[in-house]
Amino acid sequence: MTALRPEIVEPDGLADGPDLVHLHESIATLLAARGQWRQAYRHLRSAYDLAFAEQDVRPMVPEQLRREVDRLRREHAEAREQSLRDSLTDSYNRRYLDQRLVSLVAERGGGAELAIALVDLDWFKQVNDTFGHLLGDRVLQNVVELLQVDLPDGAFCARYGGEEFVLVLPDVDAAEAVRIAETTRSRVERHAWDSLAPGLRVTVSMGLACEPPAGDASTRPAVAPEQQLLRADSLLYSAKQSGRNAVAYREGGRVRLAGPASGRRGITEPRVAGY
Template identity: 35%
Template sequence: MPNSLSVFTKQLAEISSQLERQAPLQALALIDEISNSTYQFTTPKQRIALLMHKAQAEMTLGQGHALVTTLNEALSLSQSAEFASERLQILNQLADQIYTMGDYRKSIQLWMNSIELGLELGDISSAILAFISIGGIFNAAEQHERAFKLHQQAFHYSRNLDNPHIYYTLRLYLAADYMWLHLPEDTLRVLDEADHVIKQHQFFEGQAESHLWRALALFQLGRFSEAITHLQQGLACAIQHHHYWGQIKCAYHLGLILTQQHRHAEAEQALLEALAIASDNEFMQLLRDCWLALSALYEAMGQAQQAYFALQSAHSFEHQLAKSAPILEIEPRILQRLAALETRFSLEISRQENRQLLEQQAQQIQKLNQLLTEVEQDALTKLANRRWLDTHLAPQIAKLHAEEQLSILLLDLDHFKQINDDFSHLAGDEVLRDLGQILQQACRDNDTPVRYGGEEFLLVLKGLNLFSAAKVAERIRSQVAEHEWPNSIQGRNITISIGVAQAQAGDNLISLIERADQALYRAKHLGRNRIEL
């Protein structure tokens, strides 16, 4: 099929656009069209991308079983090593969906697979998110102390991560832990920490859940009207952003509080709303909880038959949950595998911390070297400066052996003051920069050009005697005389005078430069634009 891949790419972009516009039905219609046309011509990577778009649409629509089927298909396509990153994303999403449907054993296994893959890929953030979610399963199993312990470990693992998603997610889970452990003040404290990140990054699902846990903490503190307000705000936020779990939990707890306040009609409305959403999305545990709450409500209302029907419905879902509920005491292999993963986590965290430390040290050394370079570099010409001479050339002269040769050129621009006076100091700076470039181009790898001060330059020539250095000086003098200077000096000719000196036994930096300076003075006195030894 000609141009099928380009057509598919355009179609995929259109699906993304529809999902951004909150149009999941239109997205699914186009996905179905693609499946009957260009799908057979696509690569596995493109098929995985299409399936992930389909999963996003099904999640928005609350199509739980269809979502699981789509994610399982994507998972089977992502088994090769080249799709490891995609597989990690799919594992986390699939585990989350299966958890909400009540299959806790399957979800914990998927999250453990996600942790292993995340550690293998060095993706600590994804591994930590999966680890946090496993803690949530312990809360669902009413093993709140164990959940809290896992979330504290996750907090330790993430201490050096700059990841706002992990930051707020972990604190929401800790808020739930504190709430279940009847520590409402601690719940409110960690929610205050989470809320500024949630607001800054517009994590709307997190905003709904923050309202939920804040409401439950306030309820424990006896602040009922505030609790109801936060549940209503969380419910509105969850509805607006299609956060079905948040809708159910907020409506469910709103129903419980209203039941206690004998506001039976309002409580029934809230609980039936939660029940409908839980049924549409096949959230098994939440369905059981809603039926139990309705049973208690109808009993309080004196409606025995409806209370009995609701209790039977709750028992039916309880029976289904028992097949996959997180009764982890009878699953020692799961706990053993989790313990092994905790060990791997610690090792991987230590490895990454060591790597970060080495990277920080390398950055510090690089910064130090940069600072040293800047200290020893002339800002205008980018050549070495006089500090470089004191630090590097002085020791070289002091250690110079008799058989070693080293010479210097001391250069001075002729009549440079007139350039500044006639054309401005900016024009003079351009001339100095150009001369710096001429000197750099004239140097060998082991030579060093230096801006000695003002319009004076010095060139260090290793391995050259006086006469060889004089040849280099003459070449540079000619290049300067023939150079095309900036337009800012309007065609003015520029020349230089050069003094040449060779290091001798007993020399130091001062004595060597003094001889070069004397030679330069003779060049100036004899008419400029010349070299002298």
Template identity: 40%
Template sequence: MTCTGDLDGAIGPLRRVQRHVQADGGVWLRGYTDLVLARLLARLAARDGDRIRGEEAVELLVDASGAFAASGDRRRYRQCLLELGRNTADLGRPAEALHWLEAYRADTGRAHARGRELWAEMFVRRSRLREAERQAAVLRRHALEDPLTGLGNRRSAERRLAGLRFGEEPLSLAVVDVDRFKEVNDGASHTQGDVVLRRVADLLREHSRTGDEVFRWAGDEFLVLLPTATEAQAVVIMERLRAAVAAADWGDLRLTEPVTVSVGVATASPVEEGQPDPAVGWRALFDTADLLLFSAKRSGRNRVRAPGGGPADGRSGA
């Protein structure tokens, strides 16, 4: 009725609601009904010049402000203070109006100050959270990355290998070891040895296929994962990597011999449709490649070995 402009028709029902809520309602609801009734009375007082209704509106606003303050609704509490200032000013009581408006300004100032404090607090919390996230990312990277070469470390490799699915398509694994690396460390220095490891890591990355993954397994041993590569393809790829290391320029280092690597390759073949899933796991594949690496070492080093042999270039054996 109020919304349609029937202020006189709305006053009776609203008074009955207010009496009912005062008897049975909670603190906040009593304050809200007082506020609504006070606004209606203030409109009627302004329309008719009715001072009595204006005074009643002020009394209801005082009660409403107390109810909102008690229930913690500071926004409506401040709204009541503002309306008290306006209504008492309309009633010709400027000193009282000033009192309510000062109270409104003070509480609004406290709210703004608290808002600034909360904003600053949230800014600090957000900054701390971002720093914690950054530190966590650094820790995750350090946990999975070899700090010397930038390759994934053994933990990273094991996590990747544990997620492999065998049988759907061929998959090859190569274990790469730097030949006579102990002599490099003993004959030159560990600093020179670190340079050798970094360059070997870079060469393995540079000459691998897109999609192949290179890890530093331990010490001078690296692991190359070759998805979808058959044994023949893996041998060709690893021979290219072996040749790249052998052909690299090591002249700036105090080495008695050029750096070479030996490689063992193992492959898990795909399973034809209708055949049972293979029982092979990555550890069995790694052990096979590691044994073939040992065979390459015993056969003279600087060569690639696979179960079916190696490239026909004089560095392979059957």
């Protein structure tokens, strides 16, 4: 049997005077709880109109009604924000990442640069196996906090899946993106992880894909977000296969490692053909 969805009955004709005002307010609260904000505002406005229908001069909006509308707007904004956040780490989720990347690529038509770093925790399965999944969750939360330190305006961190995260750095040139990524990697490595559990050590590897301003004649055409993420993933593979705890990026047609890892031998090439 198909479950019947409860419908909200319009109050017109069911009551009058103060009762009708109260009914509109109650319906507005119910609609807001369902996320139907536009209809909630409409019922609040109806309550206001009914409350002052008999007066010749329309008074200012009552403070109580103003506060109620403000509350609904805040709840709407908070609900939308929560729908775009990862429940464990409070970083942005994959939904927000996909939406924002589409917008950023569209904006790049105006000449903006875009860098994307795909971040993966090294040997995270061993962390879970050795210290337990509850502590593994705390490690993920701490890593996100470290990834978000001193990010430039407009940059953000999103959970890509499992122990993988994405740092999105708009309007940042390649050299600055490498500096930010390497500083972040070092910050994670130097963190006092043994304060969570004796013997705990956590590092991350990164693949950093940088795209120049769209329309730059000296470079390739701009790529779609999926393609840039794929390039970042392949560079992450290079960082992993070249010893982990490193940032891999491309410069002058070659894969390089940032910071202390730059002296390593036998850097692995990405898996994406032609990149």
